[in-house]
Amino acid sequence: MTTGTTGTTATNGAQWRVDFDAEVVFSNGGALQMQGFRLDIPGADIGDAELGELVVRHLGLLMVGSTKITRRELVQEPHKGSRNTGATGPDRAAAADLTGPATRASWPAGPGTAAPALAGLVDLPVVLVRLLGAGQPVADRLALAPFDLAGHAVVVQTGRAAGPYLTEDAVDLLAGQGAALVATDSRQGDGPVAAALAAAGLPALTGLTGLEALPATGVRLHAVPFPGRDNSLIRVYGVTDDQH
Known part of the structure; x- marks a missing residue:
């Protein structure tokens, strides 16, 4: 177990998360227990009190009487966009070529849908769904539920070249909420999910590279077909969108 007590600035461009167990006790009764919970952190370490505050902010909890961290372990891996944690990551490059x-x-x-107009493929706000480390890195409805999907390019980072990256239920959610397109590092360009995306009117970009260079938030996607x-x-x- 890591026992550092103060947050520090991440070095060498590294991004850090914390894997922890905790108990949150509410002042009006009841408690919430967490096991193996992970959050982005803004530095290379975090103390128990600061982590407790981070949990409260991230989950938007009200009437919290106390927090107790019973285990924590620092993990060096890309941020996944934990809300309200202040974890912006290292300096961000202005642009990254994701083409492989x-x-x-x-x-x-x-008929008539061979390719959408170019205007529909550029300057799209990105929802980045990082599934690195998941036993099955496939985005289902629950993986997409925290995000505002309307008008967004939904980028699913699986960390693997082969295998599925979405479920058919997730496609229904994307279509229902008005996502603009789906992109992934997986190379799977056919099968039931690809057919469901096509039927739902959603372009799919597969086989992307370099997704680890993207910050968890503040990215816009530009896709340009070759002539x-x-x-x-x-x-x-x-x-x-900006640089930090």
Whole structure:
């Protein structure tokens, strides 16, 4: 167990999270217990009192009487966008080329829908869903539930080139909430989920690279199809809103 007591600035561009167990006791009765909970932290260490406050802010808890951290362990891994933690990460590059050799685009099905207008593929706000370390890095409805999806490019980082990255229920949620497109580092460009995305009118960008360079928030996506007959070829960029 790591026992540091004060937050410090992360070094060498590293991003840190904390894996912990805790108990939150409410002043009006009742308690909340957490086991193996993970949060982004703004530095390379965090104390128990500061972590307790972070939990309260992140979950938006009211009438908290006390917090008790019973275990904590620092984990060096990319931030996943924990809310209200002040974890912005290291200095952010202005732009990152996310195109790899296997990057491809799949377009909605039906006549006249070979590719959406270019204006629909650029300057899209990004929802970044990081599933690194998950036993099954596949985004379902619950993985997407915390996010505002309307008009966003939903980028699912699985950490693997092969295998599924969405469930069909997740596709229903994306379509119902008006997501603009889906992108992923997985290369899976066919199968039931791809068919569901096409039927829902959602473009899909697969085989992206360099997603670890993106900050958890504040990214806009630009996707530009290559000229020519093969409209599956595309170049994809992630551009940050600001720099820290």
